[in-house]
Amino acid sequence: MSKYSKFLSVLACGAVVTSLAVGPTEAKVEGDTITLGAPLSFTGKYATAGKHTKNGYDLAIAKINEAGGVKSGGKTYKLAVQYYDDESTSARTAQLVERLVKQDGIQFLLGPYGSGPTAAMAPVVEQLQVPMVEGNGASRSIFNKGYKYTFAVLSTSEQYLAETLTLAAEWAKSNGRDPASLTVALAMENDPFSQDIRAGLLDDAKKYGMKVIIDDKLPPELNDMSATLTKVKALKPDILAVSGHSKGATLVIRQYSEMQVNVPILSMTHCDSADIAKNFGDKAEYALCGAQWDPNMAYKDSLFGSARDYANTFKKTYDYDAPYQSAESSAAVQVYVDAFQRAKSLSAKDVRDALADTKMQTFYGNIDFDETGKNTAKPMVLLQVQGGKYIPVAPSKFAAAKAIIPIPTWDKR
Amino acid sequence: MTRNRKYVFYGLIFVLALAAPFLAPDYQTQLAFLWLMILFALTWDIMGGQMGYNSFGNVVFFGIGMYTTAVTQRNLYFEVEQYVSVSGLVDAVTPSQYVTGMFLGMGAGAILAVFIAFILGIGILGLRGHYFAICTLGLTIAAGETAGGIDYIGGGSGMVAPVFPLALGEKGIFFYYVLMTLAVMTFVVFQRLYSSQFGLAINAIRDDEDKAEAMGLHTTRYKAVAWCASAFFLGAAGGATGNLVGFIDPLDVAFAGSTFGVWMVLMAILGGKGTMWGPVIGAAVFHITQELFWTYLFGWQRVALGALIVIIVVFFPKGIMGFLHHHWPQLFGQTVDEASSSEREGKA
CATH class of the missing domain: 1.10.3470 (ABC transporter involved in vitamin B12 uptake, BtuC)
Incomplete structure (x- = not known):
C-alpha cells in the first residue's frame, strides 16, 4: 500500500509539473493554413444542436478546401478549425474563447451554439479585439451593447415566431373576426433565446391588440409542460406559441397529443432539429415552425449551389436532413472566406473591417450586417408540417403552400 | 517550520503569485x-x-x-x-x-x-x-x-x-x-x-x-x-x-x-x-x-x-494534507522516534 500511495503521489506531482509546462503559443495563420476556432456544445443540454453546428462548420470548410481554399493577398490558404467543448454552459464558453485566442493564437472565431453562450462570448471577443462570425446566437442582448467584433448571419430571436401572429390576424380577418379578439398563450423557456421570442411576440400581440391570456416560463430542465397545457385546455386560446429548443418542441407535441388539446394555431421553434414530423408522424401535423432557413428558399451561391443543393450535399455527407442550425453555421464560414478575400491583410482588425462591409448572397440567404453586427437582409420563414413534410407557408414570398388554419380538432383527425 | 523559514516560504509564494501573470501571460484568465x-x-x-x-x-x-x-x-x-x-x-x-x-x-x-x-x-x-x-x-x-x-x-x-x-x-x-x-x-x-x-x-x-x-x-x-x-x-x-x-x-x-x-x-x-x-x-x-x-x-x-473524484475519495479520504501528514509527519513539526520504535520491535 505504501508503495502504491508513493506511486500515486508521484503521479499527482507529475500532473502538476506537466501542467506548468504546457506548450507555448503560436499564431494561427501559419504557412498556408488559416485556423478558425469555436467553443461548441459537445456535451450538455445543447449537445444535439452543437453537433448540427459542428457539421455545418465542417462541411463548409471541407467544401472550401476541396474548391482550392481561400485566396487572400495573392496567396492561397487552406482552412482548419479548432474546437473545445463548452458543455453548454456560458461561463465555460467565455473561458474557452480566451484559451483559443491567447493560447492557441487563433484570430478568427466562429460562434458557439445558443444565445446564452454567444452572449457570454461577445464581450470577450470585443475585449480581445478578434472577430466572431456566429450563426447560432439570436438573442437581442448580443446586439444592443455596441459590440464591434460580433457578426451574426441569422435573424434575431424576437422575429422567430412573428409571422405566426401575422398569419393569425389574416385568418381572423378572412373569417370576419377582429384580430384584436384573438387570444394568445405563451410557453417559453426561461433562457435568453426564448425570452426574446416572448418579448417579440408580446410586442406584436400589442400591435394587433391581441390578448395574452397565458404567459408561462418553462424551466431549462424541461421535462413536463402538462400544467401549461391544462390551462390551454381550460382557457381555449386561439394561438399557442412554444419555445424550448429541441426538447420543448418534442415535449409539446407529445403532451398536446396525449392530452388531446385543441388549439387553432400551434407555433413553435426547433421543429426541424427535433424532427417532430418523423418522430411523431400524424400527431405533429399542422404545427407551425419558425425557421431561419429552408431548402425551398430561392438563394444560391457558387460554393454550394442552391439551398436545395446544400440540403442534398448535407444529406449525402451526414445521412440526415440539413437542419437550419447547420445551414447558418456553414454560411458563417462562407462569410469569413468572403471577408478574407476582400481584407487588406489577414490581421484581425482588417478582417473585422472587411466583415463589416459584407454584402453577399449565400445559399442560406442574403448577408448584410448593420452597425450592431446583425444580419438585416434575411427574413425568417414559417414552416408548417403538412403530410409529414416541413412546407414553407409564410412570408408569402417563400410560401410553397397555404397554411392550414385552424388545426382540426382531435376527434376529427 | 521555524518562524523565519515560514516567513521566507510565505514571501516566496507571494512573489511568485505577483509575478505569475507576467511569467505566463497567456494563462492570465486561468490563473x-x-x-x-x-x-x-x-x-x-x-x-x-x-x-x-x-x-x-x-x-x-x-x-x-x-x-x-x-x-x-x-x-x-x-x-x-x-x-x-x-x-x-x-x-x-x-x-x-x-x-x-x-x-x-x-x-x-x-x-x-x-x-x-x-x-x-x-x-x-x-x-x-x-x-x-x-x-x-x-x-x-x-x-x-x-x-x-x-x-x-x-x-x-x-x-x-x-x-x-x-x-x-x-x-x-x-x-x-x-x-x-x-x-x-x-x-x-x-x-x-x-x-x-x-x-x-x-x-x-x-x-x-x-x-x-x-x-x-x-x-x-x-x-x-x-x-x-x-x-x-x-x-x-x-x-x-x-x-x-x-x-x-x-x-x-x-x-x-x-x-x-x-x-x-x-x-x-x-x-x-x-x-x-x-x-x-x-x-x-x-x-x-x-x-x-x-x-x-x-x-x-x-x-x-x-x-x-473517485480516486480522491478512495485513496485520499483525508485529502492531500491528511496524506502528507500521515506519511511525513515531520513536515508538520512532529517528530517520530523511529530508532527507539525499531529497537523496541527488535527486543520483542
Missing part, C-alpha cells in the same frame, strides 16, 4: 480563476472543514454578489429601459466609471451577501448534519430559479456586465490581481480567525456541538458569524467574476450549483478539509487537472473528472 477556486475552497472550508457544517449553498452568496455588482454598474451609468430594449444601443463606460462601478458593486454585494447569510443563518443554522446540507442544496436551486424569474435583473435572459475598457490594460491581469487580493485577504483573515478563540469555538462545534453548547458557547452565534465571513468574501468575488466572465446567466454562471457549488466542496476535500493550506492545495490541483482534462481529454473530460 485568475485559480485564485477564485482557492477562495471558493477556503470559504467553504470555514463551514465544512473547520465547523463541520457541509454547505452546498455557499454559491448563493457568490451569485448575490455577482448580481448586485452588475445592477450597481448598470444603474449608475445606464437607463434600465435602454439597457434591456431591443433596439437601444448601449455605449461603453469610461475606465473610471468601470472601476468605480465595479468596486462599489463588489462592496455592496459583499454587504448584501453578509446580510442574507445572517438572516438565513438564524433560520437554518439550527439544523444539523444532513438536514443542513439538504437545506442549503435547496437554497441554491431556489436562488437560481428566483433570479431567473426577476425581470429587473434580466430574468432567464441573464445580464451583461459592461465591456472592460481597453484603457485599463489587459483584462486578465486586472482580474488576476483583483481576485488574488480577495483570495489572499480571505486566507489572512481566516488564519487570524482560526488562531483566535473563534477558531477553537467552531472546532468545538465540529467535534461535539452539544458539549460546546453545554460549556456555555453561543453556538448559533458562532455559526452565523462563520457563515457571514464566508459570504462576505464570496459576495465580493462574485462581483469581480461577473465582470470577468462578462455574461451573467442565473443558472450557469451566478448560482451555478452543479459546477462551482460542487467544486468548492471537492477542492476542500481533495486538499484536506479543516486545514489552512489544504483548500489552497486542493483548489490548485483540482483547477490545473481540470484545465488539463479539458485540453487533452476532449469529450472525455467529465468522465476523467469523475474518475478523479
Whole structure:
C-alpha cells in the first residue's frame, strides 16, 4: 500500500509539473493554413444542436478546401478549425474563447451554439479585439451593447415566431373576426433565446391588440409542460406559441397529443432539429415552425449551389436532413472566406473591417450586417408540417403552400 | 517550520503569485480563476472543514454578489429601459466609471451577501448534519430559479456586465490581481480567525456541538458569524467574476450549483478539509487537472473528472494534507522516534 500511495503521489506531482509546462503559443495563420476556432456544445443540454453546428462548420470548410481554399493577398490558404467543448454552459464558453485566442493564437472565431453562450462570448471577443462570425446566437442582448467584433448571419430571436401572429390576424380577418379578439398563450423557456421570442411576440400581440391570456416560463430542465397545457385546455386560446429548443418542441407535441388539446394555431421553434414530423408522424401535423432557413428558399451561391443543393450535399455527407442550425453555421464560414478575400491583410482588425462591409448572397440567404453586427437582409420563414413534410407557408414570398388554419380538432383527425 | 523559514516560504509564494501573470501571460484568465477556486475552497472550508457544517449553498452568496455588482454598474451609468430594449444601443463606460462601478458593486454585494447569510443563518443554522446540507442544496436551486424569474435583473435572459475598457490594460491581469487580493485577504483573515478563540469555538462545534453548547458557547452565534465571513468574501468575488466572465446567466454562471457549488466542496476535500493550506492545495490541483482534462481529454473530460473524484475519495479520504501528514509527519513539526520504535520491535 505504501508503495502504491508513493506511486500515486508521484503521479499527482507529475500532473502538476506537466501542467506548468504546457506548450507555448503560436499564431494561427501559419504557412498556408488559416485556423478558425469555436467553443461548441459537445456535451450538455445543447449537445444535439452543437453537433448540427459542428457539421455545418465542417462541411463548409471541407467544401472550401476541396474548391482550392481561400485566396487572400495573392496567396492561397487552406482552412482548419479548432474546437473545445463548452458543455453548454456560458461561463465555460467565455473561458474557452480566451484559451483559443491567447493560447492557441487563433484570430478568427466562429460562434458557439445558443444565445446564452454567444452572449457570454461577445464581450470577450470585443475585449480581445478578434472577430466572431456566429450563426447560432439570436438573442437581442448580443446586439444592443455596441459590440464591434460580433457578426451574426441569422435573424434575431424576437422575429422567430412573428409571422405566426401575422398569419393569425389574416385568418381572423378572412373569417370576419377582429384580430384584436384573438387570444394568445405563451410557453417559453426561461433562457435568453426564448425570452426574446416572448418579448417579440408580446410586442406584436400589442400591435394587433391581441390578448395574452397565458404567459408561462418553462424551466431549462424541461421535462413536463402538462400544467401549461391544462390551462390551454381550460382557457381555449386561439394561438399557442412554444419555445424550448429541441426538447420543448418534442415535449409539446407529445403532451398536446396525449392530452388531446385543441388549439387553432400551434407555433413553435426547433421543429426541424427535433424532427417532430418523423418522430411523431400524424400527431405533429399542422404545427407551425419558425425557421431561419429552408431548402425551398430561392438563394444560391457558387460554393454550394442552391439551398436545395446544400440540403442534398448535407444529406449525402451526414445521412440526415440539413437542419437550419447547420445551414447558418456553414454560411458563417462562407462569410469569413468572403471577408478574407476582400481584407487588406489577414490581421484581425482588417478582417473585422472587411466583415463589416459584407454584402453577399449565400445559399442560406442574403448577408448584410448593420452597425450592431446583425444580419438585416434575411427574413425568417414559417414552416408548417403538412403530410409529414416541413412546407414553407409564410412570408408569402417563400410560401410553397397555404397554411392550414385552424388545426382540426382531435376527434376529427 | 521555524518562524523565519515560514516567513521566507510565505514571501516566496507571494512573489511568485505577483509575478505569475507576467511569467505566463497567456494563462492570465486561468490563473485568475485559480485564485477564485482557492477562495471558493477556503470559504467553504470555514463551514465544512473547520465547523463541520457541509454547505452546498455557499454559491448563493457568490451569485448575490455577482448580481448586485452588475445592477450597481448598470444603474449608475445606464437607463434600465435602454439597457434591456431591443433596439437601444448601449455605449461603453469610461475606465473610471468601470472601476468605480465595479468596486462599489463588489462592496455592496459583499454587504448584501453578509446580510442574507445572517438572516438565513438564524433560520437554518439550527439544523444539523444532513438536514443542513439538504437545506442549503435547496437554497441554491431556489436562488437560481428566483433570479431567473426577476425581470429587473434580466430574468432567464441573464445580464451583461459592461465591456472592460481597453484603457485599463489587459483584462486578465486586472482580474488576476483583483481576485488574488480577495483570495489572499480571505486566507489572512481566516488564519487570524482560526488562531483566535473563534477558531477553537467552531472546532468545538465540529467535534461535539452539544458539549460546546453545554460549556456555555453561543453556538448559533458562532455559526452565523462563520457563515457571514464566508459570504462576505464570496459576495465580493462574485462581483469581480461577473465582470470577468462578462455574461451573467442565473443558472450557469451566478448560482451555478452543479459546477462551482460542487467544486468548492471537492477542492476542500481533495486538499484536506479543516486545514489552512489544504483548500489552497486542493483548489490548485483540482483547477490545473481540470484545465488539463479539458485540453487533452476532449469529450472525455467529465468522465476523467469523475474518475478523479473517485480516486480522491478512495485513496485520499483525508485529502492531500491528511496524506502528507500521515506519511511525513515531520513536515508538520512532529517528530517520530523511529530508532527507539525499531529497537523496541527488535527486543520483542
